[in-house]
Amino acid sequence: xxxxxxxxxxxxxxxxxxxxxxxxxxxxxxxxxxxxxxxxxxxxxxxxxxxxxxxxxxxxxxxxxxxxxxxxxxxxxxxxxxxxxxxxxxxxxxxxxxxxxxxxxxxxxxxxxxxxxxxxxxxxxxxxxxxxxxxxxxxxxxxxxxxxxxxxxxxxxxxxxxxxxxxxxxxxxxxxxxxxxxxxxxxxxxxxxxxxxxxxxxxxxxxxxxxxxxxxxxxxxxxxxxxxxxxxxxxxxxxxxxxxxxxxxxxxxxxxxxxxxxxxxxxxxxxxxxxxxxxxxxxxxxxxxxxxxxxxxxxxxxxxxxxxxxxxxxxxxxxxxxxxxx
Amino acid sequence: xxxxxxxxxxxxxxxxxxxxxxxxxxxxxxxxxxxxxxxxxxxxxxxxxxxxxxxxxxxxxxxxxxxxxxxxxxxxxxxxxxxxxxxxxxxxxxxxxxxxxxxxxxxxxxxxxxxxxxxxxxxxxxxxxxxxxxxxxxxxxxxxxxxxxxxxxxxxxxxxxxxxxxxxxxxxxxxxxxxxxxxxxxxxxxxxxxxxxxxxxxxxxxxxxxxxxxxxxxxxxxxxxxxxxxxxxxxxxxxxxxxxxxxxxxxxxxxxxxxxxxxxxxxxxxxxxxxxxxxxxxxxxxxxxxxxxxxxxxxxxxxxxxxxxxxxxxxxxxxxxxxxxx
Numbered sequence: 152x153x154x155x156x157x158x159x160x161x162x163x164x165x166x167x168x169x170x171x172x173x174x175x176x177x178x179x180x181x182x183x184x185x186x187x188x189x190x191x192x193x194x195x196x197x198x199x200x201x202x203x204x205x206x207x208x209x210x211x212x213x214x215x216x217x218x219x220x221x222x223x224x225x226x227x228x229x230x231x232x233x234x235x236x237x238x239x240x241x242x243x244x245x246x247x248x249x250x251x252x253x254x255x256x257x258x259x260x261x262x263x264x265x266x267x268x269x270x271x272x273x274x275x276x277x278x279x280x281x282x283x284x285x286x287x288x289x290x291x292x293x294x295x296x297x298x299x300x301x302x303x304x305x306x307x308x309x310x311x312x313x314x315x316x317x318x319x320x321x322x323x324x325x326x327x328x329x330x331x332x333x334x335x336x337x338x339x340x341x342x343x344x345x346x347x348x349x350x351x352x353x354x355x356x357x358x359x360x361x362x363x364x365x366x367x368x369x370x371x372x373x374x375x376x377x378x379x380x381x382x383x384x385x386x387x388x389x390x391x392x393x394x395x396x397x398x399x400x401x402x403x404x405x406x407x408x409x410x411x412x413x414x415x416x417x418x419x420x421x422x423x424x425x426x427x428x429x430x431x432x433x434x435x436x437x438x439x440x441x442x443x444x445x446x447x448x449x450x451x452x453x454x455x456x457x458x459x460x461x462x463x464x465x466x467x468x469x470x471x472x473x474x475x476x477x
Numbered sequence: 478x479x480x481x482x483x484x485x486x487x488x489x490x491x492x493x494x495x496x497x498x499x500x501x502x503x504x505x506x507x508x509x510x511x512x513x514x515x516x517x518x519x520x521x522x523x524x525x526x527x528x529x530x531x532x533x534x535x536x537x538x539x540x541x542x543x544x545x546x547x548x549x550x551x552x553x554x555x556x557x558x559x560x561x562x563x564x565x566x567x568x569x570x571x572x573x574x575x576x577x578x579x580x581x582x583x584x585x586x587x588x589x590x591x592x593x594x595x596x597x598x599x600x601x602x603x604x605x606x607x608x609x610x611x612x613x614x615x616x617x618x619x620x621x622x623x624x625x626x627x628x629x630x631x632x633x634x635x636x637x638x639x640x641x642x643x644x645x646x647x648x649x650x651x652x653x654x655x656x657x658x659x660x661x662x663x664x665x666x667x668x669x670x671x672x673x674x675x676x677x678x679x680x681x682x683x684x685x686x687x688x689x690x691x692x693x694x695x696x697x698x699x700x701x702x703x704x705x706x707x708x709x710x711x712x713x714x715x716x717x718x719x720x721x722x723x724x725x726x727x728x729x730x731x732x733x734x735x736x737x738x739x740x741x742x743x744x745x746x747x748x749x750x751x752x753x754x755x756x757x758x759x760x761x762x763x764x765x766x767x768x769x770x771x772x773x774x775x776x777x778x779x780x781x782x783x784x785x786x787x788x789x790x791x792x793x794x795x796x797x798x799x800x801x802x803x
Binding site (some may be wrong): 183 | 479480481482483488490492493494496497499500501502503504505509510513514517518523558559560561562563566573574576577578579615625627629630631634635636637638640641642647648650651652654655656658695698701721748751752753762764766768769772773774775777778779780781783795799
């Protein structure tokens with residue numbers, strides 16, 4: 152038996168179909184091989200291969216607008232050469248079919264070590280990365296031309312990374328994206344923050360993977376992807392800029408837990424890690440979707456996702472691992 | 478410069494970013510190898526490996542509910558063993574978070590020849606396939622429990638096919654899927670069918686790839702995927718059941734053109750081919766999206782698609798090919 156599930160508060164649906172994971176395939180493919188440090192534009196020593204940085208972070212903190220060739224950096228932020236959005240004058244018209252792609256697109260090289268897996272980041276390094284996400288978010292959200300700041304990390308070729316060296320990206324948009332608009336519409340009609348409801352409801356459910364003082368890690372009832380997880384703050388706040396320092400530290404701990412257990416259960420899967428946040432009227436959340444199944448014709452033509460792993464099963468597998476890791 | 482484009486009539490957006498197609502990758506992967514006829518459940522001689530058929534089509538026509546082992550078949554339809562939706566009693570409640578996955582999921586083996594590429598189907602075979610799509614659509618759309626019938630074809634592993642032998646699928650849903658609901662909402666607010674507008678507008682545009690008496694083939698202004706194409710009937714009708722016989726024949730011809738030029742330009746790319754139709758109040762259309770770029774963190778968290786190929790460029794490439802093929 153399969154199950155059609157409704158999203159917590161949107162008119163969106165997924166189908167939980169466990170048997171589909173067992174279907175045979177006659178396609179054989181090898182795991183992707185990756186290149187080495189010498190040719191990697193994200194590696195220390197190759198800084199000249201990228202544009203001058205917007206910010207460079209060392210163990211000691213941020214060194215903004217410094218010279219491009221700083222050694223000993225821990226994180227490095229620079230404009231994406233292959234940008235989806237680029238700085239340019241704002242258009243005057245509000246009635247439009249096409250606009251210049253006006254905005255910013257940054258690469259955040261989140262480790263100086265070419266082959267380091269984010270699941271192996273130290274607690275301190277993950278805290279630093281979250282602070283970089285916060286800094287860059289605050290920087291762009293204060294820009295009048297920016298309506299939305301998207302921060303995400305694609306890990307692995309199947310998740311859309313083109314380079315294997317661990318990195319995140321930030322893209323700004325001059326519009327509210329449709330997914331966020333639909334969430335805001337639903338939130339504005341609700342009596343209470345739907346994400347606060349999710350925290351309250353899932354804290355007591357079998358979909359809770361782990362929690363700490365400030366955050367919960369769950370396999371959401373509505374899961375688009377196998378082993379999808381969400382991280383939500385227990386306190387209602389809209390974005391990383393409003394996060395307390397202690398919340399940043401405990402977020403780093405739970406994110407390490409999430410990435411570590413995913414890696415163990417799925418043998419280092421490709422994944423997309425995405426931060427959902429807004430200047431106000433929202434409840435920050437982070438979603439991690441392993442890219443281990445294809446978005447195919449059915450999903451693309453209906454918007455309904457077929458997921459072969461029940462979130463309750465995923466939570467049991469991931470939390471068993473989480474217990475062992477403590 | 479990149480461009481942010483709005484959908485013809487929805488609050489949906491894509492970003493046309495040609496330079497992004499040039500970004501380097503350090504991932505190397507081989508093309509998938511595929512298995513042979515002996516173990517293929519879709520091959521003639523292996524009919525016992527699948528459930529009994531719902532319909533079998535020979536050169537002479539349909540042989541419904543016949544014995545499972547018919548030789549000389551051209552198309553074969555049977556229930557998907559790994560179904561997303563399965564027949565079961567309809568639920569009583571209208572207020573729900575989860576429902577049994579009540580419905581039907583069929584496999585349409587669309588060629589008896591293991592390695593035949595759909596771009597190599599004969600005109601007659603493609604006409605037959607379209608008639609099978611029509612028959613199965615009409616069959617299920619008359620079922621009171623069925624609110625939507627999704628027919629699609631995933632070609633190639635990257636497009637989500639698990640078996641390489643050419644096949645299509647049909648999945649019914651007891652709900653209107655969100656993508657279709659949003660289209661219907663917009664259609665109900667419009668003064669005139671937005672798809673009729675698209676036909677009128679794109680027939681005169683540089684995004685027209687080809688047309689015949691009854692259909693146009695375009696690279697849509699709002700394209701989620703590189704080399705995405707849409708096929709639209711010039712006459713306003715809602716589904717394949719309302720199609721005239723001559724329209725079926727000319728659809729087969731234009732679909733062959735679309736698949737043939739895609740194969741030539743992109744060297745047999747994986748793709749999703751999807752039929753959008755409803756019992757009434759809609760304008761049938763078919764969309765083909767090559768699966769040659771990843772849906773990554775940005776797309777998944779915003780619903781905005783970054784496309785490295787401008788539809789105008791795609792149309793020029795595909796139509797140049799189309800001219801040569803005549």
